[in-house]
Amino acid sequence: MIKKLLSVLIPKDPELVRAEAYRKAIREEAKVGGRLFGPVPKGNRREFFCLDENTWVWHEEWTDGNGIRRVLTTRYDVRPHGLFKAQDGQPYQPITREEAAHLLHAMRQYNAEIDAELAPLMAASA
Amino acid sequence: MNNNKPTRGHERLRRPAEEDVIAINTRRPIRYNAEYYATGVIAATFPDIFDAPAYSPPRAEEAMAATAIAQTPDPAFEQAEAVAFAPQPEQPLAPVLDLNPALQRKLAEAATTDAYLPSDPEAAARVTAARDEIDAVHAAAQQPISATGVSYYDQKAA
Numbered sequence: 001m002i003k004k005l006l007s008v009l010i011p012k013d014p015e016l017v018r019a020e021a022y023r024k025a026i027r028e029e030a031k032v033g034g035r036l037f038g039p040v041p042k043g044n045r046r047e048f049f050c051l052d053e054n055t056w057v058w059h060e061e062w063t064d065g066n067g068i069r070r071v072l073t074t075r076y077d078v079r080p081h082g083l084f085k086a087q088d089g090q091p092y093q094p095i096t097r098e099e100a101a102h103l104l105h106a107m108r109q110y111n112a113e114i115d116a117e118l119a120p121l122m123a124a125s126a
Numbered sequence: 127m128n129n130n131k132p133t134r135g136h137e138r139l140r141r142p143a144e145e146d147v148i149a150i151n152t153r154r155p156i157r158y159n160a161e162y163y164a165t166g167v168i169a170a171t172f173p174d175i176f177d178a179p180a181y182s183p184p185r186a187e188e189a190m191a192a193t194a195i196a197q198t199p200d201p202a203f204e205q206a207e208a209v210a211f212a213p214q215p216e217q218p219l220a221p222v223l224d225l226n227p228a229l230q231r232k233l234a235e236a237a238t239t240d241a242y243l244p245s246d247p248e249a250a251a252r253v254t255a256a257r258d259e260i261d262a263v264h265a266a267a268q269q270p271i272s273a274t275g276v277s278y279y280d281q282k283a284a
Contacts, residue, residue, distance in 0.1 A: 025152075025153050050157050053160045
């Protein structure tokens with residue numbers, strides 16, 4: 001309660017505000033990205049987003065047939081010599097042609113969908 | 127019955143906060159550069175993907191241009207790559223090596239132009255922007271990327 005009150009009374013550091021806004025932007029992008037691959041089953045969580053200019057992340061959470069919660073995070077690293085992926089501590093491996101094609105589609109759709117979602121918001125800010 | 131109750135269609139979109147607009151505008155070039163770089167690398171690795179009808183000639187030309195950029199030797203990248211691909215690195219990755227090469231270059235540029243800050247507003251703005259960008263990426267990478275609480279750096283170090 002006191003913490004909440006103080007947060008209202010004491011202005012936040014502008015840098016912290018900017019950093020939080022940046023993280024929020026990525027979180028929102030991740031939600032849009034998660035919807036690119038079709039409906040997400042109830043109870044599952046899916047995120048797909050661009051972390052930086054060389055990194056894309058896919059995160060999936062689901063409950064398996066034995067009721068155990070599963071989590072899988074895949075990171076795609078774009079390197080000068082190829083596109084590599086790493087999954088949950090496994091070594092890097094180059095992606096296949098089929099996966100590269102899917103990723104390419106996903107990246108383009110990701111940017112298009114995010115721009116479409118943001119267009120009204122940015123128009124309101126103009 | 128209140129017939130004046132506004133419907134969704136009549137609701138005005140709330141004006142976003144300034145920091146949100148800045149964040150969105152910061153993210154946009156990063157998103158598109160990421161797509162551009164990946165397109166170039168994919169075009170170099172699997173050129174036949176671009177033979178599909180879905181890709182118009184301009185897209186293919188863009189891809190080839192991006193390939194040239196992506197294949198330009200980059201010592202900073204090579205260094206980071208050497209660490210990332212080491213079979214069993216004896217030392218954990220330092221965060222600075224995780225920083226992508228474009229930002230590393232900006233960091234280096236910021237360091238060298240620092241002396242001109244007082245007299246050169248353009249350089250000062252460039253340095254500030256580069257530092258903000260680097261800070262933002264670091265901040266994002268330190269945050270949990272999902273409900274698991276694992277951050278990008280945690281994964282890199284794992």
